[in-house]
Amino acid sequence: xxxxxxxxxxxxxxxxxxxxxxxxxxxxxxxxxxxxxxxxxxxxxxxxxxxxxxxxxxxxxxxxxxxxxxxxxxxxxxxxxxxxxxxxxxxxxxxxxxxxxxxxxxxxxxxxxxxxxxxxxxx
Amino acid sequence: xxxxxxxxxxxxxxxxxxxxxxxxxxxxxxxxxxxxxxxxxxxxxxxxxxxxxxxxxxxxxxxxxxxxxxxxxxxxxxxxxxxxxxxxxxxxxxxxxxxxxxxxxxxxxxxxxxxxxxxxxxxxxxxxxxxxxxxxx
Numbered sequence: 001x002x003x004x005x006x007x008x009x010x011x012x013x014x015x016x017x018x019x020x021x022x023x024x025x026x027x028x029x030x031x032x033x034x035x036x037x038x039x040x041x042x043x044x045x046x047x048x049x050x051x052x053x054x055x056x057x058x059x060x061x062x063x064x065x066x067x068x069x070x071x072x073x074x075x076x077x078x079x080x081x082x083x084x085x086x087x088x089x090x091x092x093x094x095x096x097x098x099x100x101x102x103x104x105x106x107x108x109x110x111x112x113x114x115x116x117x118x119x120x121x122x123x
Numbered sequence: 124x125x126x127x128x129x130x131x132x133x134x135x136x137x138x139x140x141x142x143x144x145x146x147x148x149x150x151x152x153x154x155x156x157x158x159x160x161x162x163x164x165x166x167x168x169x170x171x172x173x174x175x176x177x178x179x180x181x182x183x184x185x186x187x188x189x190x191x192x193x194x195x196x197x198x199x200x201x202x203x204x205x206x207x208x209x210x211x212x213x214x215x216x217x218x219x220x221x222x223x224x225x226x227x228x229x230x231x232x233x234x235x236x237x238x239x240x241x242x243x244x245x246x247x248x249x250x251x252x253x254x255x256x257x258x259x260x
Contacts, residue, residue, distance in 0.1 A: 009178050012169050019165075028238025034231035041221040049214055052129065061126040061185045068178040089211075090218040092165075097158040097219050102236045106154045109226035 008068035009081040013088045020092045029098035031091060041094065046086045050075075053082050125185040130206035133213030140220060147220045159215065166211055171201035181206075 023029045031038060056062055057077045064079050072080035101108045124132075141150045149155040173179045174192065183190045186206055187198035198205050226232045235241075 008176060009173065012172050016165075016169060024238075026238050026240050028236040028241045030234065030236055037222065037225045037231035040225050040230065041218060044221060045214060045218050048217065052133075052210075056126065056129070059124075059185070060182045061129075062179050062181050065178050065180070068176065086214075090214065093158075093162055093215045093218050094222050096161050097154065097222070098236070100154055100158045100161070102241065104154070104157075106152075108154065109223055109232060110152075 005068055006070055009064075009079070010070065010084070013081065013084050016088050016092050020095045023095045023099045027099050027102055029095050029102060031095045031098055038091065038094070042087055042090050045090050046083070049086045050078060050083065053086075054078055126181065126204070126206045127185065127187055130209035130213075134209045137213040137216035141216055145220050145224055147223045149216065149219055149223065155219065158219075159212075162215060163208070163211075166208070167201040167203075170203040170207055170211075173203070174199075174207075175202035 024032050054075060054077065064081075069079045069081055074080060074083055097108055100106070138150060141147050174181075175194075177192060180192075181188065181204050186204045188204045189197055191197065192202055193199055194202060200208065
């Protein structure tokens with residue numbers, strides 16, 4: 001079991017990807033299939049929260065168990081899992097928003113000058 | 124700064140960003156709050172895993188919670204310090220605001236959602252409309 005425990009953090013990120021996959025495949029939210037918009041959204045989030053994370057690590061706000069992480073550190077102190085967290089969780093969040101948007105027929109983008117074509121309001 | 128202070132700043136920053144800076148106004152919409160409720164529910168499990176198993180541990184000097192990891196109480200919910208909820212809220216508001224901003228600018232705004240669920244609903248509604256038309260004399 002010792003070999004597996006170092007994937008304990010990665011496992012939860014895999015879980016998030018797994019449970020949100022049906023939103024893309026079954027509900028058709030088209031988040032993964034809008035890569036430009038997705039990248040432009042996730043990149044600034046990664047920058048802001050990696051900075052927060054590095055500060056928090058440097059000030060001993062939190063610690064990561066070396067036995068339950070892969071041990072790959074980025075920029076000196078940031079576990080690889082944390083970087084992936086800031087990519088995976090925002091994507092799951094966008095998928096959740098788009099899923100509610102599709103089911104309730106509430107366009108995520110509300111603007112009098114543009115029409116959100118990802119949701120058809122009335123059939 | 125402590126984690127508590129930073130987390131509060133994060134929430135404040137997210138609210139200002141949404142209502143005043145980017146003026147997306149997601150915080151005024153039921154769409155956001157329903158989606159956020161779903162996310163917060165799942166956060167209890169994923170963050171509970173991370174903190175309950177002590178994959179991540181927190182310095183009690185910088186959080187409201189004292190050192191012990193408990194399921195509920197001592198400023199913890201599902202093992203995680205309440206600051207984590209604020210951290211998550213700030214991250215999600217920033218994310219969703221940006222997603223809407225790029226959509227407004229026409230970047231990957233469409234196309235129409237196209238999953239099997241969606242197609243089935245369309246079919247059902249088209250049939251209902253058809254029936255309504257033919258029922259009329």
